[in-house]
Amino acid sequence: MNRRKVLKGIGLGIAGLPLISAKAAKPSLSDYHSSFDQDQTTDEKFWKKFRKDFYDVPQDFINLENGYFGVQPRPVYEAYIKNVERVNVNSSRYLRTKYSSDFKQIINKLSTFAGIASEEALITRNATEALNIAIQGLDWEEGDEVILSGQDYFSMIETFEMLEKQKGISIKRIKIPLLPESDEEILACYEAAVTPKTKGILVTHMIHLTGQIMPVKKIADRFKPQGIEIIVDAAHSFAQVDFKLKDLGADFVGVNLHKWFGNPLGAGLLYVNSNRVKDLKPLYGDRIEDVDDITKLGHFGTLSVPTVITIPDALAFNQTVTIPKKEKRLRHLQNYWTSRANDIPKVTITTPLDPTRSCAIASFKIEGMETKEVIAKLYEKAKVFTVIRYLEDQQVVRVTPSLYNLTSELDTLLDGIKSIT
Ligand SMILES: Cc1ncc(COP(=O)(O)O)c(C=O)c1O
Numbered sequence: 065m066n067r068r069k070v071l072k073g074i075g076l077g078i079a080g081l082p083l084i085s086a087k088a089a090k091p092s093l094s095d096y097h098s099s100f101d102q103d104q105t106t107d108e109k110f111w112k113k114f115r116k117d118f119y120d121v122p123q124d125f126i127n128l129e130n131g132y133f134g135v136q137p138r139p140v141y142e143a144y145i146k147n148v149e150r151v152n153v154n155s156s157r158y159l160r161t162k163y164s165s166d167f168k169q170i171i172n173k174l175s176t177f178a179g180i181a182s183e184e185a186l187i188t189r190n191a192t193e194a195l196n197i198a199i200q201g202l203d204w205e206e207g208d209e210v211i212l213s214g215q216d217y218f219s220m221i222e223t224f225e226m227l228e229k230q231k232g233i234s235i236k237r238i239k240i241p242l243l244p245e246s247d248e249e250i251l252a253c254y255e256a257a258v259t260p261k262t263k264g265i266l267v268t269h270m271i272h273l274t275g276q277i278m279p280v281k282k283i284a285d286r287f288k289p290q291g292i293e294i295i296v297d298a299a300h301s302f303a304q305v306d307f308k309l310k311d312l313g314a315d316f317v318g319v320n321l322h323k324w325f326g327n328p329l330g331a332g333l334l335y336v337n338s339n340r341v342k343d344l345k346p347l348y349g350d351r352i353e354d355v356d357d358i359t360k361l362g363h364f365g366t367l368s369v370p371t372v373i374t375i376p377d378a379l380a381f382n383q384t385v386t387i388p389k390k391e392k393r394l395r396h397l398q399n400y401w402t403s404r405a406n407d408i409p410k411v412t413i414t415t416p417l418d419p420t421r422s423c424a425i426a427s428f429k430i431e432g433m434e435t436k437e438v439i440a441k442l443y444e445k446a447k448v449f450t451v452i453r454y455l456e457d458q459q460v461v462r463v464t465p466s467l468y469n470l471t472s473e474l475d476t477l478l479d480g481i482k483s484i485t
Contacts, residue, residue, distance in 0.1 A: 091117040093139055093384045100385060105392045108471055119468040125447045126473045130466035131425055134326045143377035144328045147370040170375050177379055179308025186334040186362045187372060191299040192219045194318030194334035197361050198295055199223050201344030206232035208263035211254060213240045214456040215271045217297055243416050247279040251286055264293040270300035273453040274415045275425025284313030299323060305423050306387045315340040327378040330371045390467060394424035397465040401474040402426050410485045414460045427460035430485055435459035446480030
């Protein structure tokens with residue numbers, strides 16, 4: 065039976081699971097198109113098949129550390145391998161003839177997905193690079209103040225520390241509440257730090273340490289009208305939770321594509337509001353004279369071309385699952401373990417559990433135990449892989465399930481926690 069005939073025969077079975085003929089061994093994304101029309105959030109049978117169809121998972125441990133970078137779904141990984149081969153075989157001929165038109169299309173598709181204009185998008189190698197281009201591109205002067213939180217990502221903090229030494233800017237560090245009662249409580253922290261000299265605020269949309277989602281739009285709406293630059297680090301929120309980059313209300317947003325978007329390692333995206341491109345000086349030397357041309361900021365040399373040309377495949381995967389459905393499932397997985405872990409004596413969840421304030425990532429600590437020891441014991445006893453994260457005044461275990469994780473694996477995590485408390 066040829067593939068077309070097999071696909072024709074595919075229908076939806078119970079629970080919306082695609083029925084795939086035993087002979088059509090390889091499921092494709094299109095088999096799943098209508099599956100996501102239904103609400104599959106809590107249907108473990110569905111996700112078990114989804115995992116089998118699309119992911120290669122380790123057999124000897126349970127990976128609950130999906131915050132560093134995302135495991136590529138199989139269709140993306142396979143496209144990437146083909147692209148590595150294609151670029152290697154066709155070599156500079158591909159780069160010198162076809163690549164630039166492919167690249168334009170990739171920018172167009174990615175910008176539409178991200179909710180920005182293609183003239184506002186710059187593909188970078190990662191979020192650190194994207195954010196450095198924005199941060200170092202702004203015109204800082206001696207005495208300018210920037211507000212950072214102790215929970216912002218260390219690389220961005222270090223960039224500002226460098227500017228502090230080089231340009232004499234002054235950093236004001238604020239403490240964001242771990243479990244805020246309201247957005248106002250967070251806004252008040254920034255309000256208290258703002259002075260007439262404040263020139264910029266760095267906000268991390270989803271804090272990598274605990275998974276807390278920050279009210280970025282409210283922060284931008286409150287402080288941008290005062291002439292303060294809002295720079296957003298959306299490394300973890302992009303393609304994990306449902307929003308468009310422009311919804312954040314900031315003029316500069318950096319993201320990576322190798323975390324929740326699921327692209328191969330080595331791709332990021334910088335959004336700069338089209339009215340503000342002129343206000344960024346290129347970090348890398350460039351001759352482009354049009355100050356409004358965002359490509360003036362991207363003179364960082366040859367990118368990993370196979371990585372870049374796999375972006376449409378990662379995009380297709382995200383468009384099949386859809387971000388709202390992904391967000392719902394990821395939040396369900398997080399709620400599944402945090403709500404149960406909350407009832408285990410000595411366990412404290414250090415992530416706000418209000419659904420507007422967290423999604424896949426959450427963290428915890430155990431009273432009377434070193435966090436390092438908790439991580440080691442979880443692996444030793446339950447073969448569950450997690451990571452330690454350092455907050456200003458405490459250490460926590462960060463737990464990050466991905467779309468391929470099942471609640472049965474979270475049960476193993478919970479058993480592991482119980483056995484060591
Ligand atoms: C909040 C945050 N910002 C930025 C980054 C840096 O991302 P990349 O390594 O892609 O530059 C990370 C990476 O974990 C992060 O968690």
